[in-house]
Amino acid sequence: QSALTQPRSVSGSPGQSVTISCTGTSSDVGGYNYVSWYQQHPGKAPKVMIYDVTKRPSGVPDRFSGSKSGNTASLTISGLQAEDEADYYCCSYGGSYWVFGGGTKLTVL
Amino acid sequence: EVQLVQSGAEVKKPGESLKISCKGSGYIFTNYWIGWVRQMPGKGLEWMGIIYPGDSDTRYSPSFRGQVTISADKSISTAYLQWSSLKASDTAMYYCARPDTLGRKDPFDTWGQGTMVTVSS
16 A cells, blocks of 8 residues: 655745645545544654544644545644644555555744 | 553564564553554654454554564553564664544554664674
């Protein structure tokens, strides 16, 4: 199975919004509403930011939001802050297992 | 407090076997799925598989099926990831993780600290 496709990098200035896309197929992203997004800072374990496409775990700022259209899911971070600089990974159910995206490095300029 | 504590770093030679562990505490171990995620040096996350310790129901990613074995010993609240013959390409950080919601296989809310496995001759 192939990893989901994410842009290698995105960037934005503090206070701006950025959107990270995650493209799969009708067998994963497009077929189920089980897309999650993880944030990973260097040397740390990942942290879930969004699950079930749009839901935020408690404690995650509402600056983080998720959406999906067809085979592409998106993570939008509004009001960028310095601490948002990290790697972001999407993850989707694929029928009996899950698959991660290749990851996107977010740089806060 | 829910915790997953993984075994320490390992340095092994190609062809050797290895079993790393992930001990759960602060919750009923048999009631929650536990998964394993690989992260090769400088690379992204890869979903390997997941096990339900209550009945040992296990699901694997096609990429890892046959390459590793996931198991659990509910008597000591510990999940395992094992290799019968390591390759240099198995060098990676391995994380265990579990969803916080009963009955769900995702998302991974709680993570272990990771176990670094280095395979080198």
